[in-house]
Amino acid sequence: MSESQMILQQLSEATGVSGDEQDVRSVVLNAIRACVDDLRIDSIGNILAVKRGKDENGVRVMVSAHMDEVGFMVVGHNGDGFLKFRTVGGIDARILPGASISVGPKRLPGVIGVKPVHLLKSSDEAEQVAKVDDLMVDIGAKNKSEAEKLAPLGTYATFASHFRELGPCVSGKAFDDRAGCAILIEVLRATEALGCELHAAFTVQEEVGLRGARVAAFAIDPECAFALEGTIADDLPKDKPGTSPTTELGKGPAITVMDRSFIADRRLVRLVTGTAEELGIPYQIKQPGIGGTDAGAIHRSRGGVPSITLAVPCRYIHSPAALMNLADFGRTVRLLRESLSRLTRDTLRREP
Numbered sequence: 001m002s003e004s005q006m007i008l009q010q011l012s013e014a015t016g017v018s019g020d021e022q023d024v025r026s027v028v029l030n031a032i033r034a035c036v037d038d039l040r041i042d043s044i045g046n047i048l049a050v051k052r053g054k055d056e057n058g059v060r061v062m063v064s065a066h067m068d069e070v071g072f073m074v075v076g077h078n079g080d081g082f083l084k085f086r087t088v089g090g091i092d093a094r095i096l097p098g099a100s101i102s103v104g105p106k107r108l109p110g111v112i113g114v115k116p117v118h119l120l121k122s123s124d125e126a127e128q129v130a131k132v133d134d135l136m137v138d139i140g141a142k143n144k145s146e147a148e149k150l151a152p153l154g155t156y157a158t159f160a161s162h163f164r165e166l167g168p169c170v171s172g173k174a175f176d177d178r179a180g181c182a183i184l185i186e187v188l189r190a191t192e193a194l195g196c197e198l199h200a201a202f203t204v205q206e207e208v209g210l211r212g213a214r215v216a217a218f219a220i221d222p223e224c225a226f227a228l229e230g231t232i233a234d235d236l237p238k239d240k241p242g243t244s245p246t247t248e249l250g251k252g253p254a255i256t257v258m259d260r261s262f263i264a265d266r267r268l269v270r271l272v273t274g275t276a277e278e279l280g281i282p283y284q285i286k287q288p289g290i291g292g293t294d295a296g297a298i299h300r301s302r303g304g305v306p307s308i309t310l311a312v313p314c315r316y317i318h319s320p321a322a323l324m325n326l327a328d329f330g331r332t333v334r335l336l337r338e339s340l341s342r343l344t345r346d347t348l349r350r351e352p
């Protein structure tokens, strides 16, 4: 396994539900400490790192990737020792029954309970999707007081998943957005300095409303920004002929021109697509109008920040096991790096 893959594995297996990112923060800090010129953790937990460029007057560019992942929080205990929970961030209730999860900082094993198929009373019942409010986590506690002791109110939980290699792909939890974190780490660790002044922001609480990126962008006050993501690939057997998938695995980095949170700056879209075409790096335009990223908060910071989102396509995001093609990952690292190396103030000059 390459070093970059090992870092990706550590990032994927670290737990970091929104507001509880410290495990991820420590993996990131270990990976970048030796290769940045300035490093600090801000008041709400974002990692802000600076890598100065060759040119003293280079463009001040923010590149962000969020450290948090979707997960669960304990909100109650019932008399039999089961845990009631809420989801933190967007999780589809259909994938929950029977899922293995890790509860709390000691990673207690837990299972989201499910009624055995033998006991379903009718075909109607088999087709119903259980609501999150009706589901419980079983941690093997004997009774309510033991459950309260092991997992008090407010305890976080995540999917319990392992990182695995599957041919040209890898699978694991939280590639949204640990893939982005790993890309940003790779770019910071590359030995050759860029022309621009690179402000890396590993942000918190994206999945609950782009909260970390908002304060990070204010503090950095960048001239332009790139948000990195692990994004939706829905290139599955098509049930609706005629609709194009959001993105597809194996077709290179996905460039966002518009999603629900922002419209990408056209000058940056031209920079990135032009760089890809010049170097023969395959890329795809993410189907417009879907999802949202940290760029949604960054572009509205202060007097406005021209922004773009670059993402690695991942199947099954926000589930226990996303799937990502390693060639797409490598091409995203290269496209980001090469785009940054071509970024100058001319790129950002506004045509009349």
Ligand SMILES: [Zn+2]
Pocket: 066, 176, 177, 206, 229, 230
């Ligand atoms: Zn994300």
